[in-house]
Amino acid sequence: MVNSVIKRIVGGDVRAAAKLIRDIEDGVTGTRETLKALHRHTGKAYVIGITGAPGVGKSTLVDQMIYGLRVRGKTVGVLAVDPTSPFSGGAILGDRIRMQRHSLDEGVFVRSLATRGQFGGLTQSTRSAIDVMDAMGKDYIIVETVGVGQDEVDIAKSSDITVIVVVPGMGDHIQAIKAGIFEVGDIFVINKADRPDAGKTFNDLKTMFDIAKKRSKRQDWEPPILMAEAANNKGIAELLNEVEKYRKNRKMLSHEAVIRHEQSAIHNELLDMIKNRLIEDVLNHITNSPDFKTYLDCIMDGTKDPYSVCDELLSAKLSLIDDEYTEELKSMNARGAQE
């Protein structure tokens, strides 16, 4: 079963891949087994993260990038992430609208993802979805996210290159510092550059870089600031050229630097995976236990406080999951306390 799915995905079958991504999002049991088997077919695609505030034109830019990459004979996968409503849990995924002209192109696979998870699951499911498109043999995978949270920054970090999109007139450079995405940008694009103030935005960014450069450990690459009008297909070729330049620049790094970079990426990815898995398992375990409701009632009627309940639930349920694990956790805590 798993084998035939893997075979179809590696063969480029869109339906099988789409279905697997859906299962990843829905947390369907058994998906992990498929991902395990799929993993050895990954690692070939180049992952471009595109992030920026809502309305800066990310989807339009991505649409033009797809076009540019297709002209260069490359196949493209796109993961367009839109936010889940914190009120209803639903989402309107509208990024495709700007990319629908590629809909019938077999070399392009566009997929929308909603942020969904309440505890950082997005990073995990996006990474897995990247793996699926990678295994399909896509040359480039573009991940588009709204750059407003830790999750988005994490996704940017897990890409091979991160492009930050800004527009003229959207606050000064202090906003960029606050957003905390500044540090992860490898290329900056000022979109809608036909607007007034584009020059000022350029200068603001440039000043930021000059300040940042003094404290940056990053000597090997100075992030370029590009002007673009995605809607008019202006500045896209320059952007794709810079992407290639960066890609080549990475290849020129010393062997040690590459290894170091890879190690830290794997380290982060693995830690994320463990973290998500732990939270998911423990939360499921606790919330599905019959005591959970009783505890809630106790807090409700004031016989217990939430702090104590948290302690009790964790100590009781963790030991149920695995005694050995609890021991491990205790010793970890003890070590942590010593440090």
Next chain:
Amino acid sequence: MNTGKKIKVLISVVGLDGHFTGAEIVSSFLMDVGMEVVYLGIYQTPEMIVNAAIEESVDVIGISSHASNYEQIGLILDLMKKNDLTDIPLICGGTIPKRDAEALLKRGVSKIFPPQSSSESIVDYIISCVKR
């Protein structure tokens, strides 16, 4: 707590029909009940709609129609059959005269919601489709 399974619906307007308000209203109340809506907007060809349904792995396709272009809806059904997507219900809403509605239902549309259908009736129907 768990992300869990969510209902995913594709909403689109087909052909040279430019009436997007209905489609957007439906999209937003589906979101409000916790569904994920892939919204394609207007001027979509049947091919674009069916391909998006495949790439997005949706549970239901909803077409808003206000421009008498029922043949286009029929073409979507044909393509769905061709692509083995018959397990996905296609629902329609909008100003569709009774005679055309009957023809579409006969051709394979699962349900048609005429003007003044309540949002609850649409939500309930989608939920019942997915449960099946």
